[in-house]
Amino acid sequence: MSTPDLPAPGSTERTRVRRIPEKAVTDRSVLHTVLDAGLVAHVAVVDDGQPYVVPVAYARDGERVLFHGSTGSRLFRALAEGSPTCFTVTLLDGLVLARSAFESSMHYRGAMVLGTCTVLEGDDKDDALRIISDHLLPGRWDDIREPSKKELAATLMLALPLDEVSVKISASDPDDDPQDVDRPVWGGVVPIREVFGEPRPDERGAAYPVPEYVKAWTR
Amino acid sequence: MSTPDLPAPGSTERTRVRRIPEKAVTDRSVLHTVLDAGLVAHVAVVDDGQPYVVPVAYARDGERVLFHGSTGSRLFRALAEGSPTCFTVTLLDGLVLARSAFESSMHYRGAMVLGTCTVLEGDDKDDALRIISDHLLPGRWDDIREPSKKELAATLMLALPLDEVSVKISASDPDDDPQDVDRPVWGGVVPIREVFGEPRPDERGAAYPVPEYVKAWTR
Numbered sequence: 001m002s003t004p005d006l007p008a009p010g011s012t013e014r015t016r017v018r019r020i021p022e023k024a025v026t027d028r029s030v031l032h033t034v035l036d037a038g039l040v041a042h043v044a045v046v047d048d049g050q051p052y053v054v055p056v057a058y059a060r061d062g063e064r065v066l067f068h069g070s071t072g073s074r075l076f077r078a079l080a081e082g083s084p085t086c087f088t089v090t091l092l093d094g095l096v097l098a099r100s101a102f103e104s105s106m107h108y109r110g111a112m113v114l115g116t117c118t119v120l121e122g123d124d125k126d127d128a129l130r131i132i133s134d135h136l137l138p139g140r141w142d143d144i145r146e147p148s149k150k151e152l153a154a155t156l157m158l159a160l161p162l163d164e165v166s167v168k169i170s171a172s173d174p175d176d177d178p179q180d181v182d183r184p185v186w187g188g189v190v191p192i193r194e195v196f197g198e199p200r201p202d203e204r205g206a207a208y209p210v211p212e213y214v215k216a217w218t219r
Numbered sequence: 220m221s222t223p224d225l226p227a228p229g230s231t232e233r234t235r236v237r238r239i240p241e242k243a244v245t246d247r248s249v250l251h252t253v254l255d256a257g258l259v260a261h262v263a264v265v266d267d268g269q270p271y272v273v274p275v276a277y278a279r280d281g282e283r284v285l286f287h288g289s290t291g292s293r294l295f296r297a298l299a300e301g302s303p304t305c306f307t308v309t310l311l312d313g314l315v316l317a318r319s320a321f322e323s324s325m326h327y328r329g330a331m332v333l334g335t336c337t338v339l340e341g342d343d344k345d346d347a348l349r350i351i352s353d354h355l356l357p358g359r360w361d362d363i364r365e366p367s368k369k370e371l372a373a374t375l376m377l378a379l380p381l382d383e384v385s386v387k388i389s390a391s392d393p394d395d396d397p398q399d400v401d402r403p404v405w406g407g408v409v410p411i412r413e414v415f416g417e418p419r420p421d422e423r424g425a426a427y428p429v430p431e432y433v434k435a436w437t438r
Contacts, residue, residue: 051270086270100366173421187424190418193414208403
């Protein structure tokens with residue numbers, strides 16, 4: 001997919017990073033990298049003035065993100081009907097141990113997308129399911145049964161364009177106040193990362209070897 | 220803090236788990252366990268009909284959660300003024316590899332809190348800062364400088380009661396359709412967990428040993 005002429009992250013009034021603007025990133029390739037590194041996003045829906053935030057599995061597809069829910073979900077139906085949403089991905093990368101409580105913080109990479117979703121149907125919906133599977137479970141699709149008509153009918157597939165976005169990255173050493181720098185205590189960063197544990201077969205799965213594509217997964 | 224007479228998770232119309240209700244949990248002690256295991260929550264604020272979802276560091280304090288933001292943040296000021304919010308914590312525990320695309324899913328523990336925040340001031344605010352530090356960076360508080368008056372003035376400390384909540388846990392083996400159970404392919408769960416990496420001192424931190432409390436941290 002060629003890159004369309006889209007605005008830079010943080011370039012609208014609603015997405016401009018006001019707090020700690022030096023952490024804002026305006027490069028769209030960084031937006032893509034952050035979205036591609038995540039597995040779960042937090043999506044908001046407003047119902048009668050009350051916001052709800054639900055986790056969703058997702059994938060980036062060019063200049064949009066794809067995620068799905070149940071046609072039985074009131075919140076997903078609201079998104080399908082064009083209710084404004086916010087789609088946020090946060091990757092926690094570490095704890096920042098400064099010499100003061102105020103400067104203690106976290107390393108993270110975060111992306112926020114504002115907009116309204118469109119519903120995908122037909123071939124677009126089929127393609128989207130495969131794209132999400134390939135992102136979350138690379139290599140798995142060819143080993144499993146594709147969705148039936150009934151299963152497809154129970155699934156709402158949504159696409160949200162990456163039109164109005166912000167990206168924020170915190171990856172620096174502690175930013176200690178001059179009065180604190182000589183405090184005689186360790187300071188620095190304790191990294192955090194996600195790792196995969198040993199694959200655990202279910203009862204029937206134990207009869208088969210762990211697939212090579214699963215062994216290749218890393219976080 | 221004694222446990223007040225609070226409703227069970229999922230017991231209001233707004234928090235009843237409709238989708239896959241067998242994953243719903245109504246035990247408040249599980250709510251506490253999930254909240255205590257997380258470091259970051261996703262909090263929603265609605266502004267002019269548009270929801271925003273931002274990540275926050277937080278801690279549970281009895282039957283409420285505490286989190287803070289900047290007094291300079293429009294979204295945090297809206298929360299301070301009583302704008303309805305949703306506070307969601309999601310812990311991703313694994314990938315569930317079923318024999319169909321439809322049943323492929325994730326292991327997770329999730330909590331959602333609805334309500335409005337109150338602003339903490341004075342001693343309550345001081346206590347809350349320490350409680351959050353003790354949750355995220357246990358043992359650190361006594362080594363670092365406490366917040367100055369100016370720093371406190373720049374910090375909005377919010378408390379959200381655990382009055383209206385839902386808890387959902389997905390921890391089962393693949394729930395394959397009868398037509399798929401004999402498909403000749405590995406199935407099971409690939410666990411995911413967060414781990415701490417080797418603490419990395421900054422320039423001045425290298426002169427001191429890594430504190431024992433940091434070495435004791437595990438995820």
